[in-house]
Amino acid sequence: MIRIKGLSFRYSGGVKNALSDISLDIGKGDFLGIIGASGAGKSTLTYAINGVVPHYIRGDFYGEVVVSGLDTVKAGPETLARHVGSVLQDIDGQMVSSVVEDELLFGLENFGVPHGEIESRIEESLAAAGISELRSRDIGTLSGGQKQKVAIAAIMALRPEIIVLDEPTGELDPQSSRRVFETLRSLNEENGVTIVVVEQKIMLLCEFAGRLAVMSGGKLISEGRVKDVLMDADKLEGAGVNIPRVATLARLLRKKGLYSGDTPADLRQAEAMMREVLSDAAV
Ligand SMILES: Nc1ncnc2c1ncn2[C@@H]1O[C@H](COP(=O)(O)OP(=O)(O)OP(=O)(O)O)[C@@H](O)[C@H]1O
Numbered sequence: 001m002i003r004i005k006g007l008s009f010r011y012s013g014g015v016k017n018a019l020s021d022i023s024l025d026i027g028k029g030d031f032l033g034i035i036g037a038s039g040a041g042k043s044t045l046t047y048a049i050n051g052v053v054p055h056y057i058r059g060d061f062y063g064e065v066v067v068s069g070l071d072t073v074k075a076g077p078e079t080l081a082r083h084v085g086s087v088l089q090d091i092d093g094q095m096v097s098s099v100v101e102d103e104l105l106f107g108l109e110n111f112g113v114p115h116g117e118i119e120s121r122i123e124e125s126l127a128a129a130g131i132s133e134l135r136s137r138d139i140g141t142l143s144g145g146q147k148q149k150v151a152i153a154a155i156m157a158l159r160p161e162i163i164v165l166d167e168p169t170g171e172l173d174p175q176s177s178r179r180v181f182e183t184l185r186s187l188n189e190e191n192g193v194t195i196v197v198v199e200q201k202i203m204l205l206c207e208f209a210g211r212l213a214v215m216s217g218g219k220l221i222s223e224g225r226v227k228d229v230l231m232d233a234d235k236l237e238g239a240g241v242n243i244p245r246v247a248t249l250a251r252l253l254r255k256k257g258l259y260s261g262d263t264p265a266d267l268r269q270a271e272a273m274m275r276e277v278l279s280d281a282a283v
């Protein structure tokens, strides 16, 4: 679905590569989380997937990115947009309309969605994003979190095969953040949408993502199933990633020979780990 091969990118005027020799395959129906410290290249990697790089942002581009069979350098950004929906880190820069429903309508009309289908798509996506009541609101009066939900609803309405989101919960409280991930999960599981999401809330990400990619200094330093990636805590800490405290705990327990299982990726697994350690201790 997405094949990245030997990708390097340096912004024009940049002193070093923002991306260095990245190779990564993302399969159809994958739910991939991207983590890494600030400046690691996470946003730039999402730009390389949705074609913002090299079409809107110039620089030296080496390597190959193929998305849904399209070479992103050869395919125009409009063609790519039909396959990849994006929620950018800079939400304000993404909005093109002044009223919420127009923001959704704009994309639908642009994509030539038949008029008879438009109303139901708008209703469904607003409901899925939990913002039906914001439909007639002026975007300028919304909070950052509400705007994030509008951006997500506008992308969902277009039903792309791939959705790339760059810190979509940055302005959201824990409950709304979880809701966003639940929406992504249902798009992923029920509609087979491939999800690529940059997210700082690692514990939340690990609960929903199937795979993790870790970036550091423009390089992809680790990639794989969530629990395998979490296992290498030293590498993650070296990359400046704040690993979940429960992963640190698992590592300490393993070092002390008290635990030998997988690193918990969510609360339920963390509880199972603690039960195992405590029941062993009781013997
Ligand atoms: N427009 C630009 N021009 C020049 N250099 C840039 C530009 N945008 C980003 N960079 C540089 O490219 C590198 C990667 O930036 P990028 O925004 O991809 O990181 P990030 O992992 O998304 O960081 P953050 O967590 O802060 O969003 C950084 O060194 C950054 O300074």
Ligand SMILES: [Mg+2]
Pocket (backbone or CB within 6 Å): 042, 043, 044, 089, 166
């Ligand atoms: Mg970024």
